[in-house]
Amino acid sequence: MDGINCSIARALGEVGERWSLLIIREAVMGSTRFDQFHERLGIARNILTDRLATLVSHGVLDRIASPVNARIHHYTLTRKGHELLPVLAALMHWGDRWIHAEIGAPVVLVNRKTTKPIAQMALRGESGQPLDSSDIDITAGPGATPRMRQRLKC
């Protein structure tokens, strides 16, 4: 496949696994310690150990020894990790709309300053105007392989 040439495929290689994205969600919600992730996600310890190590190796999480007890580590989001929040927000809004529509959103992301819900995650044009998926074309970028250019006919 065009995996190596696709930002989606490579992004999924780093974080595209159910537990990884839920661990990042937990980190956004304030969890930092192994036991917090373990308890709040109900994830097996060996899987959690593996996923945390993977996220640290990809630079999504930092692992820092506690200043109080060097045997305890805190996992915090790096800049790269924080910038996954639009992905989580888009997934959350989609789930709110298509899965939780009847009972209402469990959690709402709000603008801290105004306490109003953030705008729905949407495709937007260069001036910020919302676009539908039918308004979008897919074109080859500077990093496109010949195969991808051929496929996109450009």
Add this chain to the structure above:
Amino acid sequence: MDGINCSIARALGEVGERWSLLIIREAVMGSTRFDQFHERLGIARNILTDRLATLVSHGVLDRIASPVNARIHHYTLTRKGHELLPVLAALMHWGDRWIHAEIGAPVVLVNRKTTKPIAQMALRGESGQPLDSSDIDITAGPGATPRMRQRLKC
């Protein structure tokens, strides 16, 4: 875990698996037939069969017999499936920035009318202003469980 009460967890339950999101990406790029997904993704036939059936059962893809040959089926995105494009675009922009930064984006989503790249997927406030992850608060929504309310202290 709060899985049943979390739109992210439930959304990941429907589409949160590497192959599922790549199948949806292929559908966005125009693939409709089993053999197209198989060839372009390099995915094993039994896994592809399973993932397509799951996406159909969740209403993300429609499965329609070809009018020319009833033994051939076409898989097309439903409205629910099309509305995953913001999730894919957010993942793509994140990968472009954090994984493909040196070689440049392989693929660029553009506004069909203007041919200009769409805006970066970003958290935005109620008036469309971009927000950073530090500008966001997480609050309980109408569908929050008591446990989630307790956790969010509201």
